[in-house]
Structure formats: structure tokens, C-alpha cells
Amino acid sequence: MSNIPETGRTSRVQIRLVVIQVLVFSLLFTLGGRLWYLQIRNGQEYTDEAKNNHVQQVVQPAVRGSILDSRGVPMADNETRLVVSASRTELMKMDDDGKAVMARLADVLDMKPKDVMDKVRLCDSKTPQPCWNGSPFQPIPVTDEATTQQALQIRERAEDFPGITAEPTAVRRYPAPGLANTSQVLGYLSPVTDEEITKAKDTDSPYLRSDQVGRSGLERTYDKQLRGDAGVTRYEVDNLGRVIGRARSDDAQPGANVVTSIDARVQAVAEYELNEAMKAARKEMDRNTGTHYKADSGAVVVMEAKTGRVVAMASQPTYDPNAWVGGISAKDYARLTGKKSNFPLLNRAIQGQAAPGSIFKVVSSTAAVNAGYDFNGNYPCPSSYSVGGQVFQNFESRGYGSITIGKALEVSCDTVYYGIAHKEWMKDGGMKPKHPKDWFYRTAHQFGLGKETGIDLPNEVTGRIPDRQWKKSFWAANKDSWCRQGKKGGTYVQRLAYEGCLEGDRMRAGDSVNYSIGQGDTLVTPIQMATIYSAISNGGTLYNPVVGKAIISADGKQVEEIAPKSHGRLPMNAKTRDQIDEALAAVATRGSAAWRFGGWPQDKIPMHAKTGTAEVYGKQTTSWFASYTRDYTIVMTISQGGTGSGASGPAVRNIYEAMYGLDKKGNQDLKKALMPEPRKTLPKIEPDGQIEAPAIRPYEPPKNPEEPQVLAGPPARRD
Structure with a gap:
């Protein structure tokens, strides 16, 4: 038993409690003082610093959907290229802002150091192209044409290239299957602008700064469906740009595929024949001027007569849409838009206006x-x-x-x-x-x-x-x-x-x-006249011409067909329609186009046609040729090309012969026919995105073709 009195023991406990209380109060006082210091005395300073900690997005672009012809042949798709990119965030951490790294990179890529630095600088109102208009936290592409050897040098010498990556990336491609360029129909892509981002901000399809958008053609019309949804990873970064955490990540969803009514084989024939007709016209002498025809531009439309679906559409002069991939150079842009270019970006099938004659x-x-x-x-x-x-x-x-x-x-x-x-x-x-x-x-x-x-x-x-x-x-x-x-x-x-x-x-x-004869101030486009002649062929229904046939999801499970739509009927009764139909058949058999259609199998594939030669003040005559069968309508025009039957007639016949598999004597070989009747089925897309597409060979015109038979007697007027 302890000899310590009870009163002493109690006193000792009380002292300990007092000490503990003092320590607790001291800690609370210290904490309170610190809180006062942080929140009141220096509160604004730390609030400002906290505001500089924010979320930045790194975008993984979605794979853009393909544009397919009616058989599933890709006319616009994507290819994997070695893309060298630079992290601006990493470069800015270096003492020289990454200039030494950029110089080494330029040496590997066989580029000028200035060109590389220009690629990674940020766009603003004072900075001309090239520059980067996306997020500074996004990897900035320097080139999409790196060779395997260049990529290996960068990856093997990673210590010499901090912040530089060389990765395989999907890049837009226009393969021109069978030499079918289809440029004005397909269009091209270019980076989204700040104005477009602002306008689309509150829509159901907002843009990201890294997006490429369609600028013309189908790329523009079906941009929303083709674009897909980009993947976005959100990082928390401090005011120095250092990543301090990962907030959220959304996977990219590939864009849908657009199936068109274009047949790449017929498209190739149409482009070839239009170009050859223009070259042939330039060899002919214009009796009015004593000089050769200039034949400086032209267009042709091939359309399904009963639906308005466009099978082929060509415009001359043309261009290569691949020039826009990865950013167009100033030289190429000037070549496509300068006064001497004759404006190849124009789709003269829908934008070329001329008197119809x-x-x-x-x-x-x-x-x-x-x-x-x-x-x-x-x-x-x-x-x-x-x-x-x-x-x-x-x-x-x-x-x-x-x-x-x-x-x-x-x-x-x-x-x-x-x-x-x-x-x-x-x-x-x-x-x-x-x-x-x-x-x-x-x-x-x-x-x-x-x-x-x-x-x-x-x-x-x-x-x-x-x-x-x-x-x-x-x-x-x-x-x-x-x-x-x-x-x-x-x-x-x-x-x-x-x-x-x-x-x-x-x-x-x-x-x-x-x-009354299509002269004077009257102006029409080839697509308008193709719509009219298709309506005469089908009994009077005016269809909206349409290129898109269906939108199919990347996995092939969702199919949205684009049905033909009518915008009215011709202002004629059935009797008048039949009378005009009969007269147009006579044009091809004994009228102004007969000398171009000798030997045509009129009993099997009735041909209807109308020639046109439109006079234009200050220029040579415009050649027109409008025609139709029970299945198709073809309209061709050549500016400053001469007469309708003389310049455009042979080319139109050649297109029909390729589609129906005919020779000059009118014999048909269905094995050689490209499209003897309109295609009704859609191509199949596998769940993994693979497309069942047949191989296509470049169009080869018949060697030493026989001259078409000329009817006996004097030729009718060659309008």
C-alpha cells in the first residue's frame, strides 16, 4: 500500500490536467492564429493562387467516318501516318523554351528550325499561319509525314527530344479509287475557327479546338455525322501548368460512315470523258473567231431518272483534295484560288451558270x-x-x-x-x-x-x-x-x-x-437541267437531287437511309409528256443528235436527247447535251466548247456505253456493263468497322474504238 497521502495524489492529478489543458488551449490558439493568418490576413493572396489551379482538357480526336460509293468503295477514309507532335507545356519548362530541342527535331525531320517553331506557336490575332489554334495542353502536330527512320531516331534518343512524341495517328485520305477524283463532291477539311466554336457552343454538336471540319462538299453537309465524338481527358493543373491530378476521362466515339449513290467506276468514266471532250474541243476551229475553242471549263451529271440519286458528278478544272490534309501550304492555296487557276474549287455542276440554249x-x-x-x-x-x-x-x-x-x-x-x-x-x-x-x-x-x-x-x-x-x-x-x-x-x-x-x-x-430559245439573260446549272430531264423521263416528278444514300454507324448496326424527296411535278399532262418524250427520241434517231448515235440499240435501250449551243457575248459558244434513258439522265456542258452534239455528244454516249456495256454497233455485254440498272442494296459494314468493298480498276477506254455509224442522207443541224 502506498505511503503517499490521498491529498498529494489528488494534487498531482490536478496539475497534470492543468498542463494538458494549457497544451490543448495553446494548440487551439496556434491553430486559430494560423487560420486567421491564412484566411483573413493573407486570404486574398491564397484565393488568387487557388484560382490558378484549374482543369485542362487533352483531346483524343475521334476517327472520322468514311465516305463510300454505292458499292462500299471508300472515296474518303483515314490512313495511319507517323505523326510527330510536341508538348508545348514541356517545352516551356526548359530554360530556352525548347529552342534547342526544336532545332534538333528540325534536323531529324529535314525541316527548317523556324518552320518547326512556327508550327508550335499559339495562334492569336497578330500571329499568321502556320500556328496552333488548339489547346496549349494538347500535343501539337509538327508533321504527319514522318518516315519510320525519323520516328525511330526520335524514340531511341528520347533524352534528346523531351516533350516530343512520334506516334501512328489516323489522318484523312482521299484515295481516288479507279482514278475517280470526285473532289468537288467530297470537299475537304480544315481546322475549326474561334467563331465556329462560339456559334456551336450551345448546340447539340459543339466543336473542340482540335476539330477538323468539312469546308465543302459532302464533308460539310454530313460533317456532324462523320465527325463522331472526341475523347477528352481532364487534368487538374496548377498555375505553372503542372499536372496535379486527373479528373475524368471519356473515350472517343468514331464517326458514322456516309454511303453515297456515286459509283466510283462511273465517276471515273465521267471525269475521263469530260476531260477528253474538252481536249478534243480545243483542237476544233471556231468559225466565228477563227481560233480554236478554249473549252476552259465544264461539268457532267449522271443521275438516276426515277429517284434523283446522283451516280456521278464531275467538274473541270479539278484539284486534289489531299492538298488540304495536314494544312494546305500557301503555294497550293494560291494555286487553287488565284485568278489564273480558273477556280477549280467550284463545283460547276451546281455552281456553274450559263445560258442553256x-x-x-x-x-x-x-x-x-x-x-x-x-x-x-x-x-x-x-x-x-x-x-x-x-x-x-x-x-x-x-x-x-x-x-x-x-x-x-x-x-x-x-x-x-x-x-x-x-x-x-x-x-x-x-x-x-x-x-x-x-x-x-x-x-x-x-x-x-x-x-x-x-x-x-x-x-x-x-x-x-x-x-x-x-x-x-x-x-x-x-x-x-x-x-x-x-x-x-x-x-x-x-x-x-x-x-x-x-x-x-x-x-x-x-x-x-x-x-424562248434559252438565250439572253437566262442562266441555268447542269444539276437543274438534269433534274428537269429526269422528270420528263420518269413521268413528271421533280426530285431533289441527292448524293447521300445512307448513314451507317461505325459498327454497322445502325442504318439511316436517305430517301429521295420530291419538290413538285412538271406543269404538263401525260399527253404532253409523251409527245415531248417522243420528240426527244427522234432527236437521237433522226434529229440534231442522230449523227452521234448511229448504231445505238434504240429498240432495247431507248435514247432521248436534246442538243444545245448557247451564244455568250464576248465568249465562244457553250456546248450543252441533255439526255435520258429509262434508267439514267446525263447532262454535260462545256464552256466555250462549241456545239452541243459536236463537243459534248460523243462523251455522253461513251458514258452510257460504259454503264450499259455497249459497243459502237449497239451490242451489249453485261459482263462489261458497269451499272446496267440502278443499285438498290447498301454495302455491308462488319461490327469491327471493316467494309466489304470490291476492288476497282482505273477506267480504260476502248482501244481504237470503231467510229459510230452515220445515218444515210445529209446530217440534221448539229446544234
Whole structure:
């Protein structure tokens, strides 16, 4: 038993409690003081520092979907390239901001050090291209054309290249299967802009700074479906850019594939034949100028007549869309957009406007019937027609006596249409109209001219129907200039300006007469005329032309078909349609196109055609050829190319022969036929993304082709 008194033991316990209490209170006081120091005295300083700790995103781009032809052949896809990238964050940590590393990298890549440094600098309002407009925390591509040897040097000498990576990456590719370039239809990609990011911020498909977006063609129309969803990894970083944690990571989702109605084999034929027709036209002499035809541009459209689906679409001059991959150089950009380039980026099938010439007469024939003229009535076809002292010549000044409207279509007699149009102008009140019916202008609008067809390609133009309203608007915009320039009895241009100043807002007799044969101020596009001739073929339905056929998910499980849509019907009854159809068949068998279609199997594959040669002030004539069978419509035009049957006719026939497997004698070999009938099925895409696509060989035109048979007797007018 302890000898320590009870009172002593109690005192000792109390002392210990007091000490503990003092220690506790001291600690609390110290903690409180520290909290006061941090939160009150220096609170703003630490708040500011904390604000500098934020989240940065590193984007893993989604694999862009492919654009396929109707059989599954890729026309735009992706290929794996060795991409060398630089981490700007790592470079900025170095004493020299990474200049030494960039110099070593430039040496390995056979580039100039300045070019490499320019690649990794950040874009702003004062920094010209090239520069990086994405996140500074994103690996910045320096080149996507590194060789295996260059990549190995970088990876094996990692200590010499801190912050530099060389990795295989998916890059856009336009393989031109079978030499089918299809450039204006496909379009191209380029980096997203700040303005586009801002506009899309609150939409269901916002852009990331690393995104490449479609700039034209199908790449633009179906950009949202093709783009997919990028993968994003979010890192917490401090104010020095050092990673202090990983917040969240979302995997990239590949884009969908767009299946088109284009057949790459037919596309290759169309491109080849258009180019050859232009080269052949340049060898021909223009009798009006005494020089060779310039044939400086052209376009061709091949379309399914019963659906409006585009099988091929070519435009000349053309370009290689691969020039845009990885960023276009200043030299290439100037070559594609300069004045001497003749603007190859234009898709002249939907953006090229020209007077249609005689292929417009199917519109005028319908207008005449709707105005009360009998299709099979007799109308004079003299060699010329006079209006107000001005003489309008028939082509080659040839007369055919009294003929029907059908025969006028067949031989392309201008003066029949001059006479009917002049009568209608007088019925409408001449220069002082009160309630004009304007059958010729109204009918053209009902055919869909003067507005877009609705094709699923961007930047389609409307063409022009020079009706009374257009005349007034055009006069108001040009009156002052005309009045300054005009001179009575002066040059041709001065006389036109003088007349325009006085009465440019009025519909004159000469305007109506000239308009009736597709001349004057009328402008159309090849896609508009292909839509019209397809409608005549299918019984009267005007379809919106369409290139996209289906959107199929990357794994092939989800299929969204793009159904053809109609925007109206031709303003003609079945009887008139059949009469025009019969007249257009006669054009190919005994009319203005017959000399180009000798030996054609008309009994098996009925051919219908219309030639056109449009006059353009200050230029050589524009060649037009519009045609259709029961399955397809083909329209070709060549600017400054000469006559319709002379320049465009042979090329159109060659395209048909390749599609149907025909030789010049009309014999058909289905084994050689590229597309004897429209394709209805879709290509199959496997769950792993593989596409069942057949091999395709470049188009080889027949060697030493036999000349087409020329019908006996004198050739009809070669419009």
C-alpha cells in the first residue's frame, strides 16, 4: 500500500490536467492564429493562387467516318501516318523554351528550325499561319509525314527530344479509287475557327479546338455525322501548368460512315470523258473567231431518272483534295484560288451558270402548249425572224417550212419558238402590259428554274429566269451606270447601255423572243437541267437531287437511309409528256443528235436527247447535251466548247456505253456493263468497322474504238 497521502495524489492529478489543458488551449490558439493568418490576413493572396489551379482538357480526336460509293468503295477514309507532335507545356519548362530541342527535331525531320517553331506557336490575332489554334495542353502536330527512320531516331534518343512524341495517328485520305477524283463532291477539311466554336457552343454538336471540319462538299453537309465524338481527358493543373491530378476521362466515339449513290467506276468514266471532250474541243476551229475553242471549263451529271440519286458528278478544272490534309501550304492555296487557276474549287455542276440554249426548248414547248398552242399544229420555221427591225437567225440560217412543235424540238428550229413567243408577248400587252399571263416565264418557274434544286451539297446557286420582276430589279441596280455609258449609235455595248437606260425595266419583244430559245439573260446549272430531264423521263416528278444514300454507324448496326424527296411535278399532262418524250427520241434517231448515235440499240435501250449551243457575248459558244434513258439522265456542258452534239455528244454516249456495256454497233455485254440498272442494296459494314468493298480498276477506254455509224442522207443541224 502506498505511503503517499490521498491529498498529494489528488494534487498531482490536478496539475497534470492543468498542463494538458494549457497544451490543448495553446494548440487551439496556434491553430486559430494560423487560420486567421491564412484566411483573413493573407486570404486574398491564397484565393488568387487557388484560382490558378484549374482543369485542362487533352483531346483524343475521334476517327472520322468514311465516305463510300454505292458499292462500299471508300472515296474518303483515314490512313495511319507517323505523326510527330510536341508538348508545348514541356517545352516551356526548359530554360530556352525548347529552342534547342526544336532545332534538333528540325534536323531529324529535314525541316527548317523556324518552320518547326512556327508550327508550335499559339495562334492569336497578330500571329499568321502556320500556328496552333488548339489547346496549349494538347500535343501539337509538327508533321504527319514522318518516315519510320525519323520516328525511330526520335524514340531511341528520347533524352534528346523531351516533350516530343512520334506516334501512328489516323489522318484523312482521299484515295481516288479507279482514278475517280470526285473532289468537288467530297470537299475537304480544315481546322475549326474561334467563331465556329462560339456559334456551336450551345448546340447539340459543339466543336473542340482540335476539330477538323468539312469546308465543302459532302464533308460539310454530313460533317456532324462523320465527325463522331472526341475523347477528352481532364487534368487538374496548377498555375505553372503542372499536372496535379486527373479528373475524368471519356473515350472517343468514331464517326458514322456516309454511303453515297456515286459509283466510283462511273465517276471515273465521267471525269475521263469530260476531260477528253474538252481536249478534243480545243483542237476544233471556231468559225466565228477563227481560233480554236478554249473549252476552259465544264461539268457532267449522271443521275438516276426515277429517284434523283446522283451516280456521278464531275467538274473541270479539278484539284486534289489531299492538298488540304495536314494544312494546305500557301503555294497550293494560291494555286487553287488565284485568278489564273480558273477556280477549280467550284463545283460547276451546281455552281456553274450559263445560258442553256436549245436544251431549254422542252420548257418553251410546254409553255406553248399550256398557252393553248397545239403540239401537233403547224408552225412556220423560216431561216430568220424579224422583230422591231432586228433579225433573229435560225441556226445555220436553215428553214424547214411548216412543222409541228415536236419537229421543232427534233431539228431544233429556233424560229418556231420566236414566232410563238412574239405572239404571246403581244397578247400580254407588248410594251404596255396590263395583266400579262407570261406563260413562258411562269412555266420556267414551275419547272424549278430560278431556284435551288435542294441537292445535299452546299453553296448551290439558283440560276436566273429574267422575268418582269427581275427586269425591274436589274434596271434599278444598273440604271445610273447605263445612262453614263450609253450612247445612241455607238458601239454595241454603248447601244445596249443606251437602250437599257431608256427602257431597261420593260419586257421588250426581243427579250421574249431570245428567251424562248434559252438565250439572253437566262442562266441555268447542269444539276437543274438534269433534274428537269429526269422528270420528263420518269413521268413528271421533280426530285431533289441527292448524293447521300445512307448513314451507317461505325459498327454497322445502325442504318439511316436517305430517301429521295420530291419538290413538285412538271406543269404538263401525260399527253404532253409523251409527245415531248417522243420528240426527244427522234432527236437521237433522226434529229440534231442522230449523227452521234448511229448504231445505238434504240429498240432495247431507248435514247432521248436534246442538243444545245448557247451564244455568250464576248465568249465562244457553250456546248450543252441533255439526255435520258429509262434508267439514267446525263447532262454535260462545256464552256466555250462549241456545239452541243459536236463537243459534248460523243462523251455522253461513251458514258452510257460504259454503264450499259455497249459497243459502237449497239451490242451489249453485261459482263462489261458497269451499272446496267440502278443499285438498290447498301454495302455491308462488319461490327469491327471493316467494309466489304470490291476492288476497282482505273477506267480504260476502248482501244481504237470503231467510229459510230452515220445515218444515210445529209446530217440534221448539229446544234
